[in-house]
Amino acid sequence: MIALLQPARLYIGNILNHYDFASLSLKSGLRNNLSSLGYEHMTAVQAQALPRILDGVDLIAQAKTGSGKTVAFGLGLLQKLDVKRFAVQSVVLCPTRELADQVARELRKLARGVHNVKVLTLCGGMPFGPQIGSLEHGAHIVVGTPGRVEEHLRKGNLKLENLSMLVLDEADRMLEMGFQATLDAIVEKMPKQRQTLLFSATYPDEIRAISKRVMNKPELLQIKEQHSASTIAQSFFHVKDNTERAEAVARLLLEHRPDSAVVFCNTRRDTEEVAAGLRDYNLNVVALHGELDQRARDQALVCFANKSISILVATDVAARGLDIEELDMVINYHIARDAEVHTHRIGRTGRAGAKGMACSLFGDRETQKIERLAEYGQLQIRPAELPSPAVLSAPGYKPAMACIQLDSGKKQKIRPGDILGALTRDDGVAGKDVGKIHIFDNCAYVAVRRNVADQALRTLTAGKLKGRSVRVRKIR
Ligand code: ADP
Numbered sequence: 001m002i003a004l005l006q007p008a009r010l011y012i013g014n015i016l017n018h019y020d021f022a023s024l025s026l027k028s029g030l031r032n033n034l035s036s037l038g039y040e041h042m043t044a045v046q047a048q049a050l051p052r053i054l055d056g057v058d059l060i061a062q063a064k065t066g067s068g069k070t071v072a073f074g075l076g077l078l079q080k081l082d083v084k085r086f087a088v089q090s091v092v093l094c095p096t097r098e099l100a101d102q103v104a105r106e107l108r109k110l111a112r113g114v115h116n117v118k119v120l121t122l123c124g125g126m127p128f129g130p131q132i133g134s135l136e137h138g139a140h141i142v143v144g145t146p147g148r149v150e151e152h153l154r155k156g157n158l159k160l161e162n163l164s165m166l167v168l169d170e171a172d173r174m175l176e177m178g179f180q181a182t183l184d185a186i187v188e189k190m191p192k193q194r195q196t197l198l199f200s201a202t203y204p205d206e207i208r209a210i211s212k213r214v215m216n217k218p219e220l221l222q223i224k225e226q227h228s229a230s231t232i233a234q235s236f237f238h239v240k241d242n243t244e245r246a247e248a249v250a251r252l253l254l255e256h257r258p259d260s261a262v263v264f265c266n267t268r269r270d271t272e273e274v275a276a277g278l279r280d281y282n283l284n285v286v287a288l289h290g291e292l293d294q295r296a297r298d299q300a301l302v303c304f305a306n307k308s309i310s311i312l313v314a315t316d317v318a319a320r321g322l323d324i325e326e327l328d329m330v331i332n333y334h335i336a337r338d339a340e341v342h343t344h345r346i347g348r349t350g351r352a353g354a355k356g357m358a359c360s361l362f363g364d365r366e367t368q369k370i371e372r373l374a375e376y377g378q379l380q381i382r383p384a385e386l387p388s389p390a391v392l393s394a395p396g397y398k399p400a401m402a403c404i405q406l407d408s409g410k411k412q413k414i415r416p417g418d419i420l421g422a423l424t425r426d427d428g429v430a431g432k433d434v435g436k437i438h439i440f441d442n443c444a445y446v447a448v449r450r451n452v453a454d455q456a457l458r459t460l461t462a463g464k465l466k467g468r469s470v471r472v473r474k475i476r
């Protein structure tokens, strides 16, 4: 983690002051504790967000995973906290119990220099009764998942009239998980006079929409980090003709066996041909192009996002709005029409500090485009060698997850927690084997580890969701 934060420190060079925690007006207890935690300098998002947060403004901060967002809001809410007033003064909402636990741990560490700060977690999947007891004992800060926090609010266990700060952490994921209505219900029970902070790794339209509803004249902070040569390894491969081109894609995929890869094509026809060609090698692939109907498109994107499909073959237009973290590999079937599009394509890999791989195929007719790319990206492009053709006889590989579709969704008031609960009841599957859950109006998708897919189907078929039985099927 620390290594990841290094570049920001190198880059700051002569403006170190600005990145020093000492430049902030923090309570001395909070500040002194920071160096004992080994936090010497602020990360980029902390340096830019903290002064604004301490000023009391509503802030939307978009920064990639691992950039230090927890410390940014943690210091903000601890600074604002009045320990003598024993009432819930801030609420932090997180998409999952694991993340809530992580945030609560970090807050407790940050609060070590302040006496008697009480942090309480309220998460689904945990016994309800003891949480009521803890709430009766009182707390300063509540960290929880939306469903459970809403339930305590609705039942009157949690009172928020002293609340002065709300933090939505990983807001994009909360929305993806279908928590929008729950968030609205929670916010409705909060004082209007409060500071609201929203943290997110991405900034889709849904975030813009919810920020309009729950925030007051929010400022937007986007920390865009340059993709450096060290996080994206770019390779270029020369091919003679289209037969070689199609085979080259298969060789790259069978050699590297990525969990999530996108093959970019310049035309819709290419996407279909490439996808069909890859299926012949027993690869798990779906083509995405502008002529798919909405349903098929949603389904393809869901399956790719929940890792039940490893390879997406797409045109640039179709891939717009695709926001997948942890893409292992991008393959350019042809070189993109212009250098900017190329940069955009390869920027989808190597996210979150993970190592990404970008492979581009080019023929004799594309040398001009290659020259322009080299100039645009200040690159030296030398063709690399493709993996040996021997990999073509390797068996194809299957994705880690399988995707199950349920015939109920938002309209039937199904929430992610309902599906998770139905899957993990007594004779069901383990929580760790359940992946992403996506909920649409009239259907839902849940990913489970491939080896427990049949058990998951049986459990869902035998059980009930919101009191009624559901029809389920495994996708493909
Ligand atoms: P994010 O929420 O942006 O994904 P986190 O808040 O989880 O990131 O922080 C990532 C890691 O960086 C954590 O292990 C945290 O302890 C560490 N970290 C945060 N701020 C600093 C800092 N100023 N100096 C060194 N490490 C830090």
Ligand code: MG
Pocket (backbone or CB within 6 Å): 069, 070, 169, 170
């Ligand atoms: Mg975080």
